[in-house]
Amino acid sequence: GDSVTQMEGPVTLSEEAFLTINCTYTATGYPSLFWYVQYPGEGLQLLLKATKADDKGSNKGFEATYRKETTSFHLEKGSVQVSDSAVYFCALRRETSGSRLTFGEGTQLTVNP
């Protein structure tokens, strides 16, 4: 079945450091890929998405590129801020799987000043 695997956390960085959170997936067909973020006390918010191979999703300085050859969708940001501290979830949705999202484990990011 479908699955998403994220790098183990938690991740702790200093402000202005470069961020990479790895995400790989297993799915048949051509899923859409998503990154959700959960700030403390809030719900999961869509951060960015990509719907086909080589698409790049971007938002708020974050980027992720849909790599079908490596079945990956790694999240990157060139310079993190304290306000980026949150839990980041990678997810996929197959066109034929109805509406369900399949999530990774989530990665806790803490950015220190």
Add this chain to the structure above:
Amino acid sequence: EPEVTQTPSHQVTQMGQEVILRCVPISNHLYFYWYRQILGQKVEFLVSFYNNEISEKSEIFDDQFSVERPDGSNFTLKIRSTKLEDSAMYFCASSAGTGFLETQYFGPGTRLLVL
């Protein structure tokens, strides 16, 4: 900005008791979902609901669980005869449609602890 809300934020219950988790989806959304996350594990899909019917459910969503839209604003998840392994964070979500690219908007979650 419209948001999905959930109550309570935390619930503690005794094993064997029934619990009802409540959600208020975004007002013009038509599709509703429940997901859960057991501590240290992945967020898992439970069920989707449209037009007062379950449209999709996972293998987790057995007879112990039920969903209902009792009025025009609330969407509830009922767990009968709770078990220790039902302890988890439960997330409600809603969307305007179910198109491939449709965004699901999530609530902050209800943390359920079964003792």
